[in-house]
Amino acid sequence: MSPAAAHGADLPPAVVVLQRAVDARSRPLAELRRDLHAHPELAWHEGRTTDVVARCLDIDGLTVKRLDSSGLVAEVGPEDGPVVALRADLDALPVPDTTSDPWRSTIEGVAHACGHDLHTAALAGAGLALADLHRAGLLDRRVRLLFQPAEEVMPGGAQILIAAGAMQGVERIFALHCDPTLDIGQVGLRTGPLTGASDALTVTLSGRGGHTSRPHLTEDLTFALGVLVTQLPSALSRRLDPRAGASLVWGMVNAGDALNVIPARGRLGGTLRMLDATAWHDAEHLVRHLIGDLLAPYGVSATIDYVRGVPPVVNHPEATEELGQAVTDTLGPTALVPTRQSLGGEDFAWYLENVPGAMGRLGTRAPGGPTFELHQGSLRIDDRATVVAAKVLAVAAATAGASGLAIG
Secondary structure, three states: OOOOOOOOOOOOHHHHHHHHHHHHOHHHHHHHHHHHHHOOOOOOOOHHHHHHHHHHOOOOOEEEEEOOOOOEEEEEOOOOOOEEEEEEEOOOEOOOOOOOOOOOOOOOOOEOOOOHHHHHHHHHHHHHHHHHHHHOOOOOOEEEEEEEOOOOOOOOOHHHHHHOOOOOOEEEEEEEEEEEEEEOOOEEEOOEEOOOEEEEEEEEEEOOOEEOOOHHHOOOHHHHHHHHHHHHHHHHHHHOOHHHOOEEEEEEEEEOOOOOEEOOEEEEEEEEEEOOHHHHHHHHHHHHHHHHHHHHHHOOEEEEEEEEEEOOOEEOHHHHHHHHHHHHHHHOOOOEEEOOOOOOOOHHHHHHHOOOEEEEEEEEEOOOOOOOOOOOOOOOOOOHHHHHHHHHHHHHHHHOOOOOOOOO
16 A cells, blocks of 8 residues: 555545545534434434434435435445445444433433444545535546444344345445544554354243252253353354354343242343354354254253354455555555454445455544443544544545556
8 A cells, every 4th residue: 555645735636625525524524423322223213313314415416215114325426437335334222321421322221332323424424525526526436325224233234235236236345333442543454354253142941840949850941051051152162163263152141030940931142253254154053953962961942043143244355455545545654553353243244245345443542542342331432533434435435446456
């Protein structure tokens, strides 16, 4: 990647126009992000969020098409030429907002604890800037903006957009995801796997209950649950290649209401994540087989709900190069930093199954400030990160392939 000063005179005219267009909207973008943060909506229920974004994009040069449920697809640019897509996710999480910000969530028990409010506001800002570029006659490709519902559930909204034809004709796709371990003005990027595969597992057990003084007359369902909790992760670790990086972690265990009663029904659930796509394809069959073997001595019945979630996000080499160039053009040569593959799941992976693309990790930590955790109600994001993300996304969409790497 050839380094360039963030606002150097050698930058292409399109980059300069886009940066100025986003800067001119920095305050409205901050207000949009705060409004979305104050009114979070859970997966598949992002109706207000969709309305707000649609109104924001109601300007000359942008066409907007709403999905049947929630979410929308907008387009800007000439009808012919390559199509580049940008994606943001709309949904919030079922966690309480524990911040004291004036724009804290007004919805009890729901918060934008993963930064999707920033993703959405930044993509809207990028779309408005690209519309300015189009009116100036400097946008030589069609840019499709994907405002996707339901990223936080399995299966997620990416497959709904794909089925609706949102990826038809697309030759590149880019996205950014908040990373509170990086400072504002930094973007983490890597070629190849960026996230892990993620599946959801729920096991419901049923059996003959009874008095805790007579466990031999029951099927001791609670004990059987304990066997699964402790031994299934261990068994998987001996049946999967260690290089797959598999991790089964339970998030929910429920059984019984009284100390002296062995219940007749119990339930546990968690996520199975791994770094390797090949192992992921074989995981469900192995999990079902192992659960049957582990429960066989106890006589309980098991109903297994295994939801295949997402494969790993795998950044394409050329698309990664293009996104990296957009970062250095926008923020300067020191803004681009290496990052590691994580076990977090991201349904952006589905878009990359057939189309080259890349996702970067957007720094949201105020320099010298605290490091927050994603999926926690205490997450706080500096509004400057929204402006950074809007610029990088807009520049990536407008310049992909300009460095001699052919699109398509």
